Amino acid sequence: MDVMLKISVEQLTKVPMLASESTCSGKTYIVTGSNTGLGLETARHLVNFTAARVILAVRNLAAGEKAKQDIEKSTGRQGVVEVWQLDMASYASIQAFAKKASAEVERIDGFVANAGVMVDKWQLVEGMEITIFVNVIGTVFLAALMLPQLVASGRKYDTHPTFAFVGSALSYSAKGEVDKSRTGGFFNGFNDQKRASLAQRYSLSKLVEECAARQFAALCLVEQTGVVMNIVAPGMCWTGLGRDTGSVTKAVLAGLRATGARTPEVGSRVIVSGLVMGDESHGKLISGSKIKEHWQPTWFSNAEGQQLQKDIWKELVDILETVQPGCISQLS
Template identity: 30%
Template sequence: MKKSALNFYIEQWSTVPPVEVVDLSAETVLVVGANVGIGFEASKHFARMQPARLIMACRSESKGKAAVAEIEQETGYNGCELRIIDLADFASVVAFADKFEKEIGGLHILVMNAGVLQPAFQLTTDGWESMLQVNYLATSLLSLLLIPQLVAAGRKSSRPSRMVIVSSDVHYLVNPTEEVKASAKPLETLSSKEWSILRGMQIRYFESNLFKVFFVRALTDRLQSITPLSAVAVSPGYCYSQFRRSFHERTFSLINIIVTIQERLLASTTEQGSRQLVFAAVGKRDDEEKIRGAYLSRGRVEEVADFVLSDEGHKMQDTIWKETIDILSDVSDKIAPIIQEYLLP
């Protein structure tokens, strides 16, 4: 599928479907990146559905506490639990997953919303380009480490658990170079300082969202059919968010002016964007097979980019998956056993 500028404008000016509402009183929900933007608004919606537990995972403790207090005051729900995680630090992700397993256990809904948009090249303490690590590698790491908790909850429930990976329609705009497609380690290639500065930072955010679509599809291909877990990718659409605050901080810059004009003409509200996350988490419960591995937008299943569906795309998806598992297996000794127990070869 291809999305033209006209498609984009039509979607942005169309009516946003209302938020899905279900009974979550017996379910545990985890939102990663929950203290601001669409993650915060989605957490509000979940809170109004009275889940058994609502875990709000944030990088900043002070901002997380303020978000919890605001949700409690606005919704009257007192089941929010703040947990701290930093996706720019693999050790923090592993520690979070270990603590979650010991203290919380079963997980019915995982929403991986945290992400960054960096205009300049930055390395994390783990040695990866920051957007590639936060938006993709660390997101994949936590998602894989929580599979046992998701499956355990799904087996005890009348319906499969949901893993929601927040992606974007910008994945339609990515066409990797021949060098990257031919590389046995494309993630390593893309993360290098030379590649990023000379050729990569302009589309790094786009690439990270393509890789999240790859991850959901590759994981779905490998999940055993009887496994009570559905993974989906979702686009919140183009909406107001502090996600683009790095551009607004550039006073009087051309890109600041362009972003501001685009937002005023086209952007949905942050709350409207959050409805897409909620739909991905609780929608289509009566049609689970249709939603497994799907890419969701505007409250419906959408076809992914033509490149993803192409032979080249399938090949790159498998290459990215293999490299991802190799990288993350070095980060946590739990990855290999999880792959062996829950996924097909």
């Protein structure tokens, strides 16, 4: 069966189960983009599951405070949630967040790189198209800066912390987009407005993010670091994703979601499952709360796909090492 058809069938026929409460008790989690949507519901599950500390990493502190109050009211648990500033469209903000975490968070059991955007207008941040910057470059930069902290926490508390990238099975629909960006270097191609199809940009960003996450995990084996890195795909959900798009894109999104999108609460169960799945999920895609490696299309799992992942990773390393020398080359 075609990959996209398999994904649609699962979306329509299976409801992801919520992981067991006991695995999160007393632990510390950080969730980016957690003032709304999937991030908010992930944080709410973790608080409900008696986590000791849950940090909402958000760009809008007022929205974060509102989310905190909402979680406290619905769970009846106070003194667990903290709201921290993080703008994923800024290198400086990502660096400041990682520095604060290094100073103020000794234990990290799970980190969810959830913040993401879908736009339909060309916009640059840090010299790069915003979707590619926020969903890929900023996300991988944050992962690189947080990894040593997860490694240290794992060693100190004898645990295997998880870094979960929130991906999307839509990524596999973007092969054409990635292929047409190849000439002259992928990231130059992604930044070439003439070659870009903004209708495909979000899917492209999720494909590039998955390529990077897989290569990152392949280079930082859990046997060496004690840190699990995986990719969680929550399925199509009714969230604010795409809220800044124009009326045509909004209408297309509403039409798609009407075919069977999950609530953010149901979608966030997949993210929680990724946080508690452990070593076997390292470098793998999780959907419907199960590892779904067989979902990869052949062009992605074969030698061509492996090379694509390596090439994208190499370019990303070059970009990030220019911003902060050693951020990847000196990872343990």
